[in-house]
Amino acid sequence: MNRHVLAPAMAFAALVSAQAAQAQQQACVAPDDLGDTVIYAMPLAYDAVSTRCASQFKADGFMARGGDSFIDGFRARQNMAWPGAFRLLKTFMAQDSADKGGADANMTAMIAALPEESLRPFVDGMVGQMIAEEIKPDSCGKIERGLELLSPLPTDNVAGLIAFVAELADIKNPPICGTAPASARE
Numbered sequence: 333m334n335r336h337v338l339a340p341a342m343a344f345a346a347l348v349s350a351q352a353a354q355a356q357q358q359a360c361v362a363p364d365d366l367g368d369t370v371i372y373a374m375p376l377a378y379d380a381v382s383t384r385c386a387s388q389f390k391a392d393g394f395m396a397r398g399g400d401s402f403i404d405g406f407r408a409r410q411n412m413a414w415p416g417a418f419r420l421l422k423t424f425m426a427q428d429s430a431d432k433g434g435a436d437a438n439m440t441a442m443i444a445a446l447p448e449e450s451l452r453p454f455v456d457g458m459v460g461q462m463i464a465e466e467i468k469p470d471s472c473g474k475i476e477r478g479l480e481l482l483s484p485l486p487t488d489n490v491a492g493l494i495a496f497v498a499e500l501a502d503i504k505n506p507p508i509c510g511t512a513p514a515s516a517r518e
Contacts, residue, residue: 360423360506360507360508360510361420361423361424361506361507361508361509362416362419362420362508362509363495363499363508363510365416365417365419366420366491366494366508367488367491367494368413368414368415368416368420368491369413369416369417369420369421370490370491370494370495371409371412371417371491372410372413372414372416373417373459374403374406374490375403375406375407376456376459378399378403378406378479379460380460380461380463380467381395381463381472381475381476382399384464384467384469384472385467385472385475385476388469388472388473389472394476394477394479394480394483395476395479398480398483399476399479402479402482402483405486405487406487406490409487414452418451418452418455421455423506424506495508
């Protein structure tokens with residue numbers, strides 16, 4: 333593996349491990365961080381969908397007519413949303429590491445020395461690739477329809493709505509902070 337790719341990958345894995353203790357104490361995702369993650373990830377997801385579904389979209393469909401202007405609001409806020417998205421990612425990955433018995437703990441020192449901004453391009457590439465791999469050609473039309481339905485909403489409302497749906501879905505790994513478990517709400 334190329335050294336330029338290996339070093340950030342190892343550093344990212346170590347960062348996740350370094351946050352395991354904090355995540356075990358917090359063990360939940362802040363709703364604002366989830367909203368920031370939506371804002372941050374939407375342009376990555378949009379680019380993945382645009383590439384993966386290019387041959388599936390109609391020339392007069394939403395992606396051709398209004399997709400770029402819809403996603404521009406997210407792109408404009410992506411830098412401000414990075415810290416919250418990064419906190420969510422660290423919490424999620426630390427929880428995953430804890431679930432695996434802390435197997436990555438030996439990289440803690442290496443990641444502590446790296447600024448989070450140096451990991452951002454790696455995260456962008458990894459997230460974009462993961463999203464692209466999950467997109468099935470027969471879902472392209474549904475994705476386009478969903479984006480069109482969201483398009484009239486302001487960026488913050490899209491982020492808040494998706495965070496609210498995640499709360500309703502009662503996500504457990506890790507849960508959203510400040511939400512009662514489904515059994516306690518009933």
